[in-house]
Amino acid sequence: MTVxxxxxALILALFLAGIRGxxxxxxxxxxxxxxxALVGSDFFLTTLSFLGLMVxxxxxxxxxxxxxxxSHTAKPLIYKITALWSHHEGSLLLWVWLLSSLTFAFSxxxxxxxxxxxxxxxLGLLQVGFVFFILVTSNPxxxxxxxxxxxxxxxxxxxxxxxxxxxxxxxxxxxGVAVPFALVLSLxxxxxxxxxLDAWLRPWVLISWGALTLGITMGSWxxxxxxxxxxxxxxxxxxxxxxxxxxxxxxxxxxxxAHAQDGALERWIYLLVIIAFLLSLVGTFLVxxxxxxxxxxxxxxxxxxxxxxxxxxxYGGLGLNLFARAPLVxxxxxxxxxxxxxxxxxxxxxxxxxxxxxxxxLYPLLVQTFGGGSLTVGAPYxxxxxxxxxxPLVFLMALxxxxxxxxxxxxxxxxxxxxxxxxxxxxxxxxxxxxxGGPVLALVGLGAGSVGFLAIAQDLMGGIRQPxxxxxxxxxxxxxxxxxxxxxxxxxxxxxxxxxxxxxxxITAQAGPYTLKLQGERDVLADNYYAQxxxxxxxxxxxxxxxxxxxxxxxxxxxxxxQTAMHSNGGQxxxxxxxxxxxxxxxxIVRFYHHPFVPFVWYGGFLMxxxxxxxxxxxxxxxxxx
Amino acid sequence: xxxxxxRALGLAALVLSLxxxxxxVLYAFRDNMIFFYSxxxxxxxxxxxxxxxxxxxxxxxxxxxxxxxxxxxxxxxxKNTLTISYGGVVPDLFQEGTGVVAQGTLTxxxxxxxxxxxxxxxxxxxxxxxxxxxxxQKP
Numbered sequence: 001m002t003v004x005x006x007x008x009a010l011i012l013a014l015f016l017a018g019i020r021g022x023x024x025x026x027x028x029x030x031x032x033x034x035x036x037a038l039v040g041s042d043f044f045l046t047t048l049s050f051l052g053l054m055v056x057x058x059x060x061x062x063x064x065x066x067x068x069x070x071s072h073t074a075k076p077l078i079y080k081i082t083a084l085w086s087h088h089e090g091s092l093l094l095w096v097w098l099l100s101s102l103t104f105a106f107s108x109x110x111x112x113x114x115x116x117x118x119x120x121x122x123l124g125l126l127q128v129g130f131v132f133f134i135l136v137t138s139n140p141x142x143x144x145x146x147x148x149x150x151x152x153x154x155x156x157x158x159x160x161x162x163x164x165x166x167x168x169x170x171x172x173x174x175x176g177v178a179v180p181f182a183l184v185l186s187l188x189x190x191x192x193x194x195x196x197l198d199a200w201l202r203p204w205v206l207i208s209w210g211a212l213t214l215g216i217t218m219g220s221w222x223x224x225x226x227x228x229x230x231x232x233x234x235x236x237x238x239x240x241x242x243x244x245x246x247x248x249x250x251x252x253x254x255x256x257x258a259h260a261q262d263g264a265l266e267r268w269i270y271l272l273v274i275i276a277f278l279l280s281l282v283g284t285f286l287v288x289x290x291x292x293x294x295x296x297x298x299x300x301x302x303x304x305x306x307x308x309x310x311x312x313x314x315y316g317g318l319g320l321n322l323f324a325r326a327p328l329v330x331x332x333x334x335x336x337x338x339x340x341x342x343x344x345x346x347x348x349x350x351x352x353x354x355x356x357x358x359x360x361x362l363y364p365l366l367v368q369t370f371g372g373g374s375l376t377v378g379a380p381y382x383x384x385x386x387x388x389x390x391x392p393l394v395f396l397m398a399l400x401x402x403x404x405x406x407x408x409x410x411x412x413x414x415x416x417x418x419x420x421x422x423x424x425x426x427x428x429x430x431x432x433x434x435x436x437g438g439p440v441l442a443l444v445g446l447g448a449g450s451v452g453f454l455a456i457a458q459d460l461m462g463g464i465r466q467p468x469x470x471x472x473x474x475x476x477x478x479x480x481x482x483x484x485x486x487x488x489x490x491x492x493x494x495x496x497x498x499x500x501x502x503x504x505x506x507i508t509a510q511a512g513p514y515t516l517k518l519q520g521e522r523d524v525l526a527d528n529y530y531a532q533x534x535x536x537x538x539x540x541x542x543x544x545x546x547x548x549x550x551x552x553x554x555x556x557x558x559x560x561x562x563q564t565a566m567h568s569n570g571g572q573x574x575x576x577x578x579x580x581x582x583x584x585x586x587x588x589i590v591r592f593y594h595h596p597f598v599p600f601v602w603y604g605g606f607l608m609x610x611x612x613x614x615x616x617x618x619x620x621x622x623x624x625x626x
Numbered sequence: 627x628x629x630x631x632x633r634a635l636g637l638a639a640l641v642l643s644l645x646x647x648x649x650x651v652l653y654a655f656r657d658n659m660i661f662f663y664s665x666x667x668x669x670x671x672x673x674x675x676x677x678x679x680x681x682x683x684x685x686x687x688x689x690x691x692x693x694x695x696x697x698x699x700x701x702x703x704x705k706n707t708l709t710i711s712y713g714g715v716v717p718d719l720f721q722e723g724t725g726v727v728a729q730g731t732l733t734x735x736x737x738x739x740x741x742x743x744x745x746x747x748x749x750x751x752x753x754x755x756x757x758x759x760x761x762x763q764k765p
Binding site for chain 1: 632633636640643644646647650651653654655657658659660661662663667678680692694695714715716718719729
């Protein structure tokens with residue numbers, strides 16, 4: 001019953017969104033109450049639909065096909081609920097619900113009605129496209145009338161607190177770009193030069209960018225501790241596909257500042273928003289259709305991939321068409337050595353990074369389509385091309401942070417960074433000497449990260465003495481986060497080590513300063529798995545920790561997975577993963593990682609997400625009352 | 627410095643850094659294209675020697691042998707087979723009778739020394755390339 005209600009609510013929402021799309025395209029003053037009512041009811045209906053599916057999962061309603069395929073009574077309740085977005089159909093419903101919620105939030109902000117009404121209309125058209133796609137190709141509400149007593153269960157890799165909440169946050173990031181996109185479409189239809197783009201777009205870009213930052217960081221952390229390979233980024237297509245809109249949105253955030261100051265980069269901003277939205281659609285397409293081999297992808301029917309490609313063509317065509325037809329005026333030209341000039345240069349470098357990632361991710365797809373066989377682009381491609389870019393970016397960041405608007409006197413500020421440059425150079429030379437050459441890329445990252453970190457730390461100290469506005473703190477937090485991330489990456493490579501060891505009853509292994517001794521084994525039984533647990537004593541001479549990695553066999557579906565065991569003091573991670581049990585009794589292969597500074601990678605990500613929050617707080621305080 | 631000269635210098639710096647970037651991209655790309663082969667493709671169109679490649683297929687039942695940390699097994703696409711040896715920690719989803727992708731270099735035309743094994747965690751335990759080559763086999 002709940003499932004049918006949810007299904008009908010969604011269908012009704014489709015029609016209401018269609019009406020909203022139609023009315024919104026001609027937003028006279030009389031249409032405001034109508035459209036607002038449509039937005040409100042759309043939000044109500046999609047929430048009803050979303051909750052209905054959630055209830056079906058929570059109660060293990062196996063008359064719904066979706067619940068059968070993705071759930072099992074033995075699962076803990078929280079994972080029954082999060083199973084809703086663990087698969088294709090449910091996650092699309094989440095997408096639609098997020099779109100509806102953001103639309104509702106957007107309708108509460110005060111904007112000139114002709115702009116806002118039309119934007120709400122475009123958002124209605126987006127809603128129509130996605131709900132139609134769901135109902136036709138990926139309906140989560142399909143029923144079966146011989147309801148089985150048990151479901152097929154959920155992939156145990158997804159039964160994890162980190163991953164349970166990763167999709168909604170990441171989706172907020174993807175869907176969040178829809179609001180700026182709809183606004184831009186609306187502004188292109190009724191184009192006037194020098195609209196307050198920064199004021200109007202900024203909060204939505206911040207929500208989207210912040211959510212993507214948080215989602216990507218959480219995904220990276222999850223991959224590190226669950227997948228058992230001690231890596232936090234694999235340049236896997238699914239990761240890249242989240243990174244690309246993130247790069248576009250970062251560029252957008254900076255370009256909007258330039259526009260707020262001088263009205264510069266206006267045409268570029270309009271185009272960039274369209275690009276960012278199309279990239280988030282590409283992300284959806286690549287994740288959904290299983291086209292590329294990747295660490296995780298939902299296997300899926302080609303009709304879905306084609307459907308999303310169709311949506312991409314429609315919205316992309318619409319956006320680019322409106323962009324081409326709008327009578328865009330040439331914005332003032334950019335003076336190279338000014339704040340605006342630095343921001344423009346930043347955009348150029350980020351677009352370069354974006355093109356590199358785009359090319360590396362999509363080239364295999366192109367080759368495959370034209371029959372050239374199947375190929376993968378290895379991680380070194382991305383590392384070699386992108387890490388050197390951190391040098392100019394950090395320089396721009398350090399300089400830009402010190403340059404106040406209108407100040408053209410860049411030279412003395414550049415000199416003020418000299419001390420940071422010297423210290424960093426010394427640090428790099430030290431590691432180069434210590435490692436007898438050392439991995440070049442990590443050294444580059446170290447140099448860039450430390451220059452930025454030192455410069456920003458200096459600025460922050462100054463900021464503590466004199467009062468600074470919240471946006472200033474936000475900017476420096478984000479930049480600091482980026483430098484902390486690069487430092488974490490570089491130091492982990494330069495200082496860490498990884499070993500595969502054989503441990504047994506009489507075998508003690510040594511890895512650097514660490515000694516590992518096998519203490520014992522036991523069997524563990526839980527809700528939906530049974531496991532063999534191996535207790536290992538890890539000692540560095542002064543302290544000993546007992547870590548207990550496991551090999552779990554899940555019941556539904558039948559799958560064996562390793563559960564890693566870690567010890568961290570906040571600044572480094574010691575990591576153990578069980579390999580195979582060997583033929584000799586009591587002997588195991590164990591993978592040991594010593595990763596100093598790796599948590600900095602995620603601290604950096606969290607700092608950047610925090611800066612988005614600071615920016616939003618600033619906007620909320622200062623926004624015009626509705 | 628005159629504004630005109632300054633602009634020229636700025637432009638030159640930009641062009642230089644972009645060229646270096648593009649150069650790095652092309653260089654890195656050439657060495658990092660890893661092609662996928664099925665066992666049949668390895669015999670029919672052998673890959674250039676010494677290059678890292680990926681080979682995929684079904685793990686033949688009964689072919690997995692472990693000795694200490696080393697493991698050898700046979701992949702098949704039901705027309706040809708290839709032996710693979712691997713010395714690292716085996717991914718949990720690796721099983722006889724399911725699909726696997728191995729990345730490494732060929733030591734002989736029928737043996738691959740693998741550095742990485744990929745077994746996908748997806749409802750259907752078969753990487754798309756393997757599924758595609760297997761379906762291409764069916765007459």
